[in-house]
Amino acid sequence: MKIIVPMAGRGSRLRPHTLTIPKPLIPIAGKPIVQRLVEDIAKVLDQQIEEVAFIINEDFGSEVETNLLAIAQRLGAKGNIYYQDKPLGTGHAIMCAKETLSGPCVIAYADTLFKADFNLDQSADSVIWVKQVENPEAFGVVDLNEHGHIxxxxxxxxxxxxxxxxxGIYYFKKGEELRAELQNVLDSNIKNGGEYQINDGIKALMAxxxxxxxxxxxxxxxxxNKEVTVATNSRILNFLQADNEHLIxxxxxIDNATIIPPCYIGEGVVLKDSTLGPNVSVGDHTIIENSTVAESLIQTNATIKNAKLSNAMIGNFATFDGNFTKISIGDYSVLD
Incomplete structure (x- = not known):
């Protein structure tokens, strides 16, 4: 089984947090989003993962590529890096990894996480992962026939x-069949919204x-975006707590500090005269003093002092002091 992860977008809605790292590498409860995604897919499939292919922008840099290859290695899989040089849609992104697109494959977009427990239908040519929603008019939805097939x-x-x-997660028993249809989409210049879409390849297979x-x-x-990412962090923490995972x-x-679970607290963190939680993730080597922090996501090597924070997201090496009177705030930063 192979997993293909298109992730070439920087994630403009999560700026400034994505100015230095791409969105899929932002940690949720101590693990990058994309790592949680591929690990959860592997659990659901319950099959050996042979390869994980990441489709990125070439300007992400060598450190990002090294981190991605390490994620594949942790699954016992080969890692491959492909580049998408232009934002030409999902179909174009997937075809940037066409060398990998053969045999059983899962394609998963790297800005979503899930929790599921189902058996892969081995008789199907493809499985499209779906979630029941209250407002389907806001989403792309599947139409089912009388047999329950899409x-x-x-x-x-x-x-x-x-x-x-x-x-945004798809299984194909024969990836080469999708590759052939997407190649036809590219060759025939079939675009929707000005881009080449995976749906056009899927519809051709259905036909x-x-x-x-x-x-x-x-x-x-x-x-x-920031709001839903903080909310997702809280939900993941609660799932991990229910599974009795060690989070601290x-x-x-800890020096005169209180922790209200669930919280993820990384290596070398200092908590002094503070209350932390519930639903807080704190990255490695962060210092929190004289503060109250709840429902928040704080990355590595940050310093938080004299603060009362809720629904906050603070990046790597950031410093926040509630007593500051002189500040320098860069592009896309928000203080509420």
Whole structure:
């Protein structure tokens, strides 16, 4: 089994946090989004992962590439890096990794996380992972036939089609079949919204009678902007706590501080005269003094003093002191 992860976008809605690292490498409860994604896919599939292919922008740099290859290695898989030089859509991105697109493959967009427990339908040519939603008109949804198979894809339907929204994770038994259809999309210059879309390749496979079925997930979590990323961090922490995962490093230094679970606290963190939690993630070597922090996501090597924070997201090597009167705030920064 192979996993292909298109992730060439920087994530402009998460600026300034994505100015130095791409969005999929932002940590949620101590792990980068993309690492959680591929690990969760591997758990659901319950199969050996042979290869993980990451489709990135070439300007992400060698450190990002090294980190991505390490994620594949942790799964016992080969890692491959491909480049998408222009933002020409999902179909174009996937075809940047066409050498990998063969045999059983999962394609997963790297700005979504999920929790699911279902068995992959081995009789299907493809599985499209979906989540039941209350407002299907805001999503791309699947249309089902009388057998419960997927007969069509409808983007933001004005009239009710189904309440099963496509979450951006797809399984193909034969990746080379999708590759052939997407190659035709590119060669024929078939665009929607000015871009080459995976849906046009999927619809071509459906027209040839390929069997598509839904794989229903229990939870679907977005990481598109700051608000939903902080909320996703809280949900992941609660899932991890329910699974009895160890979330607090043994190297944390606690001095007159209270921790209200669930919280993730990384290596070498210092907590002094503070209350932390619930639903807070703190990256390695961060210092928090004389502060109250709840429902927040703080990355590595940050310094937080004299603060009362909730629903906050603070980046790497950032310094925040609630007593500051002179500040220098860069592009895309927000203080509420």
């Amino acid at each position: 007969s069509g894809l409808v983007e933001k339907p004005e009239n009710f089609v189904s309440d099963l929204a496509v979450i 040839k009678g390929k069997k598509f079925v839904p794989g229903k997930v229990d939870h679907w979590m977005d990481c598109g 490093s043994e190297t944390v230094r």
